[in-house]
Amino acid sequence: xxxxxxxxxxxxxxxxxxxxxxxxxxxxxxxxxxxxxxxxxxxxxxxxxxxxxxxxxxxxxxxxxxxxxxxxxxxxxxxxxxxxxxxxxxxxxxxxxxxxxxxxxxxxxxxxxxxxxxxxxxxxxxxxxxxxxxxxxxxxxxxxxxxxxxxxxxxxxxxxxxxxxxxxxxxxxxxxxxxxxxxxxxxxxxxxxxxxxxxxxxxxxxxxxxxxxxxxxxxxxxxxxxxxxxxxxxxxxxxxxxxxxxxxxxxxxxxxxxxxxxxxxxxxxxxxxxxxxxxxxxxxxxxxxxxxxxxxxxxxxxxxxxxxxxxxxxxxxxxxxxxxxxxxxxxxxxxxxxxxxxxxxxxxxxxxxxxxxxxxxxxxx
Amino acid sequence: xxxxxxxxxxxxxxxxxxxxxxxxxxxxxxxxxxxxxxxxxxxxxxxxxxxxxxxxxxxxxxxxxxxxxxxxxxxxxxxxxxxxxxxxxxxxxxxxxxxxxxxxxxxxxxxxxxxxxxxxxxxxxxxxxxxxxxxxxxxxxxxxxxxxxxxxxxxxxxxxxxxxxxxxxxxxxxxxxxxxxxxxxxxxxxxxxxxxxxxxxxxxxxxxxxxxxxxxxxxxxxxxxxxxxxxxxxxxxxxxxxxxxxxxxxxxxxxxxxxxxxxxxxxxxxxxxxxxxxxxxxxxxxxxxxxxxxxxxxxxxxxxxxxxxxxxxxxxxxxxxxxxxxxxxxxxxxxxxxxxxxxxxxxxxxxxxxxxxxxxxxxxxxxxxxxxxxxxxxx
Numbered sequence: 254x255x256x257x258x259x260x261x262x263x264x265x266x267x268x269x270x271x272x273x274x275x276x277x278x279x280x281x282x283x284x285x286x287x288x289x290x291x292x293x294x295x296x297x298x299x300x301x302x303x304x305x306x307x308x309x310x311x312x313x314x315x316x317x318x319x320x321x322x323x324x325x326x327x328x329x330x331x332x333x334x335x336x337x338x339x340x341x342x343x344x345x346x347x348x349x350x351x352x353x354x355x356x357x358x359x360x361x362x363x364x365x366x367x368x369x370x371x372x373x374x375x376x377x378x379x380x381x382x383x384x385x386x387x388x389x390x391x392x393x394x395x396x397x398x399x400x401x402x403x404x405x406x407x408x409x410x411x412x413x414x415x416x417x418x419x420x421x422x423x424x425x426x427x428x429x430x431x432x433x434x435x436x437x438x439x440x441x442x443x444x445x446x447x448x449x450x451x452x453x454x455x456x457x458x459x460x461x462x463x464x465x466x467x468x469x470x471x472x473x474x475x476x477x478x479x480x481x482x483x484x485x486x487x488x489x490x491x492x493x494x495x496x497x498x499x500x501x502x503x504x505x506x507x508x509x510x511x512x513x514x515x516x517x518x519x520x521x522x523x524x525x526x527x528x529x530x531x532x533x534x535x536x537x538x539x540x541x542x543x544x545x546x547x548x549x550x551x552x553x554x555x556x557x558x559x560x561x562x563x564x565x566x567x568x569x570x571x572x573x574x575x576x577x578x579x580x581x582x583x584x585x586x587x588x589x590x591x592x593x594x595x596x597x598x599x600x601x602x603x604x605x606x607x608x609x610x611x612x613x614x615x616x617x618x
Numbered sequence: 619x620x621x622x623x624x625x626x627x628x629x630x631x632x633x634x635x636x637x638x639x640x641x642x643x644x645x646x647x648x649x650x651x652x653x654x655x656x657x658x659x660x661x662x663x664x665x666x667x668x669x670x671x672x673x674x675x676x677x678x679x680x681x682x683x684x685x686x687x688x689x690x691x692x693x694x695x696x697x698x699x700x701x702x703x704x705x706x707x708x709x710x711x712x713x714x715x716x717x718x719x720x721x722x723x724x725x726x727x728x729x730x731x732x733x734x735x736x737x738x739x740x741x742x743x744x745x746x747x748x749x750x751x752x753x754x755x756x757x758x759x760x761x762x763x764x765x766x767x768x769x770x771x772x773x774x775x776x777x778x779x780x781x782x783x784x785x786x787x788x789x790x791x792x793x794x795x796x797x798x799x800x801x802x803x804x805x806x807x808x809x810x811x812x813x814x815x816x817x818x819x820x821x822x823x824x825x826x827x828x829x830x831x832x833x834x835x836x837x838x839x840x841x842x843x844x845x846x847x848x849x850x851x852x853x854x855x856x857x858x859x860x861x862x863x864x865x866x867x868x869x870x871x872x873x874x875x876x877x878x879x880x881x882x883x884x885x886x887x888x889x890x891x892x893x894x895x896x897x898x899x900x901x902x903x904x905x906x907x908x909x910x911x912x913x914x915x916x917x918x919x920x921x922x923x924x925x926x927x928x929x930x931x932x933x934x935x936x937x938x939x940x941x942x943x944x945x946x947x948x949x950x951x952x953x954x955x956x957x958x959x960x961x962x963x964x965x966x967x968x969x970x971x972x973x974x975x976x977x978x979x980x981x982x983x984x985x986x987x988x989x990x991x992x993x994x995x996x997x
Contacts, residue, residue: 308942372929
C-alpha cells in the first residue's frame with residue numbers, strides 16, 4: 254500500500270469481499286536523505302511513495318478497513334537493486350527505468366517473500382494489469398487492463414510465472430474513474446488524491462541533481478564523461494559536460510557558434526559510453542529499424558523459437574509498433590520494426606505484445 | 619486467538635489500582651494544583667502525595683522531584699539544561715534516542731560529545747568513561763538499564779568516577795525503574811529520570827530527580843511550577859497515576875515478583891534457545907528480570923515480528939524509524955553485531971503480570987514461525 258488511490262482501493266475491494274487482508278507498505282527510500290542538497294526540494298509531500306504523508310495515508314486506509322498493517326523496511330535492497338543501477342545506467346549513457354527494476358526486485362520478488370514469511374498466500378497490488386491462467390498453454394498470462402490509459406504492463410514485463418501465479422490485480426478490469434468511485438464507495442478519504450507521476454526517489458524530478466547529490470553522499474567523484482558533440486557525419490560541433498546529461502531523442506539546445514548545420518532543431522541520436530561522444534542530428538535521423546533486447550523474460554510463451562509477429566512498446570507512452578521478433582543469443586531477442594521507430598533508447602524496456610497479451614520483454618541494448 | 623504481550627519495554631498497561639487512583643482527578647477533583655482555593659488544594663495535595671511516593675521510590679527528598687511529560691523530556695532537560703557551548707559530555711552509544719539526539723544537538727550548539735561504546739556483552743566498561751574524561755567534562759550521561767538488551771550498566775562505578783572528576787552525572791533510569799531497586803544517594807547521580815508508562819502507570823508523565831543545588835536549566839519556561847524546573851499546569855491525574863505506579867513498583871521489588879518474572883524470562887529464553895541457531899544478545903552481562911534479546915540466525919527479524927503479531931504474540935525488533943518500519947538496532951550494532959545479525963534479533967520483554975501460560979503460548983508459536991521463515995528463505 255503506497256498511500257495512493259490505487260493500492261488503497263485494491264485493499265478495500267479485497268477486504269470488503271471477505272478475504273483476509275494484511276496491509277504492507279514497503280519503506281524504500283528515506284525522502285529526507287538528500288533533501289536540500291544540490292537544489293533537491295526540501296519537504297517532499299504527498300504523491301511520492303515513502304513520504305511520511307503517504308505512509309500515513311496508507312495506515313489510515315488500513316485502519317479504516319480494520320486490517321492489520323505493517324511498514325516493511327527495504328531501503329537497503331532498494332538502494333542496491335534500484336537506485337544504484339539507476340545511477341550507473343545514467344553514468345553509462347543509458348536511460349534507466351527504475352520502476353521496472355523496482356517491480357522486478359522489490360514489489361514482486363521481495364513482497365512475495367515477505368507475504369509468505371508472514372503466512373500470506375498471495376500478494377495484491379494496485380497495478381492496472383490483468384493476469385490469468387491459461388490451461389491450454391499451461392501458463393500464467395499477463396494482459397493489458399480495461400483502462401488502456403492506465404496500462405502498467407510495460408513496467409511488469411519481468412514478472413515470472415511463479416510471481417504471476419501468486420499475485421492479484423484487483424483493478425485490472427476497472428477504469429480509473431471506476432476505481433475512484435469504488436474508493437468513494439468504500440469511504441476512502443483519499444479517493445480524489447492526485448496520481449503520482451515522478452520517480453519516487455527523485456522529488457522534483459531532476460535526476461541530474463539527484464546524481465550529483467547521491468554521488469557526493471557516497472563520497473564518489475562524478476565520473477569524467479565530458480566529450481565531443483558531433484554531427485551525424487562526424488563533424489565536431491562543440492563539447493558537452495557529461496554524457497549523463499543526455500537521453501536519446503532529447504532535443505539539444507545549441508549555441509549559435511555550435512550550429513553550423515543551420516537553424517533546424519537538433520536531437521540526440523547516440524551516446525557513446527566509451528568515447529563519451531554525443532551524436533546529434535535531425536529529427537528524421539532518429540528513426541531506428543531494429544532493436545536488440547537483453548535480459549528477456551518470456552510470459553505468454555516458454556521461449557522464442559522462431560520469428561514471431563508482435564507489437565513492441567519501447568517507452569511508457571509509446572504506441573506499440575508492429576515488428577518481427579527473432580531469437581538472438583541466450584536471453585536476448587531482436588525486433589525488426591515494420592516502420593522505423595523514433596528514439597529507441599538504450600536502458601529503456603522493450604515489451605512485446607500479442608494483442609492484449611504480454612509476450613515478454615527485455616532491456617534495450 | 620490468545621494474545622500475549624511481550625513488549626513491556628515499549629509500554630505497559632495500567633494496573634487496576636493505578637486507574638482507580640487516577641479516577642477522581644478527571645472530574646470531581648479537577649482543580650489546578652497552582653490555585654489557592656479548595657479545588658486547587660485538593661489537586662495540590664494529590665500531586666504532593668505522588669511526589670512523596672516518588673521520593674521514597676528514589677530515596678531522595680520531595681523537593682528533589684519534579685514531574686514532567688516522560689522519559690524524552692527528562693533526557694532532553696538533563697542534556698540541554700546542563701550543557702553550554704564549550705562543555706564536554708560523555709555518554710554512550712547505546713543510550714535511548716532521546717539522549718543520543720539531544721547530545722547531537724548539544725554538539726551542534728558548541729558542546730563536544732564523546733560517545734563511549736559498550737563491550738560485546740552490552741556492558742559499558744567504567745574505565746572507558748574514565749578514559750574519556752577531559753578538563754571540560756561537565757556531564758556524564760549513562761542509562762541504568764538498556765531498553766533493548768536489558769543489560770544493567772555499572773552506574774554506581776560510573777557515579778564514583780563522575781564524583782572524582784567533579785562532573786555532573788545523569789542517569790536515564792526509564793528502563794531500570796520498577797525493575798531494579800533505585801537509590802539516588804548510592805548512585806551519586808545529580809539527575810535521574812523515570813517514565814510512568816514503563817511501570818504500569820499512564821503515558822505522558824514522568825519525573826526527574828534533581829539533586830539539590832544542581833544547576834539545571836528548565837527546558838520549558840513559564841509559570842513557577844515544579845520549583846521552576848518545569849513550567850506548565852501539572853497533569854494531576856497522570857501524576858497521581860505515576861505516584862500509585864511507583865508505590866506498586868516498590869511492593870513488586872520486595873514481594874518476590876521480580877524473581878518470578880526472572881524465572882519466567884529464563885524459561886522463555888531456555889525454550890527459545892532450544893531452536894537451533896539462536897543466541898542471547900547481552901548474555902553474561904547482568905540484565906533486568908524481564909528482558910530477553912534473542913538473535914535468530916537466518917531470519918529476517920522484521921518478518922518474524924509481523925508473523926508473530928499475526929499469531930498473537932507482540933514483540934519488537936530494532937528501533938522504529940521515521941516511517942514506522944524498523945532499522946537495525948543501534949544498540950546491537952554498537953555491541954559489534956553486523957547489520958544482518960542485528961536485523962535477525964528480537965526483543966521479548968515480559969510484563970510483571972506475565973504468567974507461565976503466557977510463556978508456554980509464546981513457546982508454542984515462536985519455534986514454528988522461525989522454522990517457517992527459515993524454510994522459505996534458506997540463506
